C-alpha cells in the first residue's frame with residue numbers, strides 16, 4: 176500500500192449498487208443521493224459512477240453541492256433540498272438545478288430569483304408527512320401549492336416534483352410508515368387539485384426503496400444503499416457491496432513488557448509482554464475518539480480492537496505475539512470479505528449508524544478510486 180492512509184473507493188461497487196437499486200425500483204427512476212461529499216466517498220467520482228449505472232437523477236442537500244456537479248460537467252437532473260433564506264439562486268436557476276421548497280418564503284425567493292434570471296425555476300414541493308423536519312405542514316400545504324400554481328401560470332417556475340421523506344422507513348411495518356404514505360397521497364391530491372402536474376413524485380429513501388414498493392412512485396431517492404451499506408442491517412440478500420475501504424500503513428511496531436500503559440491516559444494496560452502496532456489515523460481523520468478500546472481493526476491477519484485512547488492522528492493496536500512490519504496495512508473497515516470489519520461493525524461498536532462512520536472520514540485522508548475507468552486521482 177502507499178505510504179499514507181487512504182480511503183479506497185470501489186466505483187464498480189457503486190455501479191453495482193445502483194443497478195441493484197434500479198432493479199428494486201422497477202418502473203421508478205433512481206436518484207443517487209450524493210450530498211455530504213457523496214457520504215464521504217467523494218461526490219464527483221461517485222456521481223459519475225451512479226449516472227453511468229443508470230441513475231436518472233442526483234440529489235444533494237445544498238445548492239452549492241449541486242453547482243459543484245454542474246461545474247464538473249455533470250448535466251444529470253439534480254435536486255438540492257436545503258435552501259436557507261438569502262441563498263443566491265441565480266446560478267442554480269440558470270443551471271437548471273431543481274430546488275426543494277419547504278416554506279412559503281422559500282417559494283417566493285425562488286420565484287424572485289427566476290424573475291431576475293429571466294427563466295423559470297424548476298421546483299419540487301416538499302410535504303411534511305410526519306418527519307417534522309423540512310417540508311410544508313398539512314396546514315400550510317394548500318397555500319403553498321396554490322401559490323406555486325400561480326407562479327407556474329405566471330411563467331416563473333415549473334413544479335417538476337412533489338416529494339416527502341420518511342421518519343422510520345428503516346423499521347418495516349412501523350405504523351408511521353402507512354400514516355406518512357396516506358398523508359403523501361393527500362398532499363398529491365391537493366397539488367393536483369391546484370392544477371399542478373409534477374413529472375416526479377418521490378418519497379423513498381434506501382430503506383423504502385429496498386422494502387416498500389408502495390412508496391416508489393416515479394422516483395426513489397436512495398443514499399446509503401448506493402454506497403453499499405444498509406439502514407436495515409438485518410436485511411439479508413440485498414446484493415449491495417460496501418464501496419469504501421479505510422486503511423493505513425503501520426508506522427511503528429514494537430515489543431513492550433507486561434504492565435505497559437498505552438496511549439493518552441493509559442486507558443489500556445498490557446497484561447503480558449506483547450507487540451504494539453501504531454496506525455496513523457485519528458480523530459482528525461474521522462476515527463471517533465469514542466472508539467477508544469472498542470473500535471475494530473484488521474491487523475496482522477486478524478480482527479482486533481483499538482488499544483487505548485484514539486489520538487488526533489493515530490491509535491495503537493495490541494497484536495499479541497503475532498508478527499507485523501511497519502508499512503503493512505491496518506484495515507479499519509471495508510467490504511468485509513477479507514475478514515476486515517465493515518462500517519456497520521464500527522457503527523455497532525460505537526452505538527451509531529454506518530452513515531456517520533463513512534461521512535466523517537476526514538479531508539486529510541486521500542480518496543483513491545478503483546473499479547472505474549482505470550484508477551482515478553482524488554479530485555480534491
Ligand SMILES: Cc1ncc(COP(=O)(O)O)c(C=O)c1O
Pocket residue numbers: 208256340379380381382396397398399400406
Ligand atoms: C430528503 C432525503 N432524501 C433521501 C435521503 C437518502 O437517505 P438514505 O441515505 O437513508 O437512503 C436523505 C438522507 O438523509 C434525505 O435527507
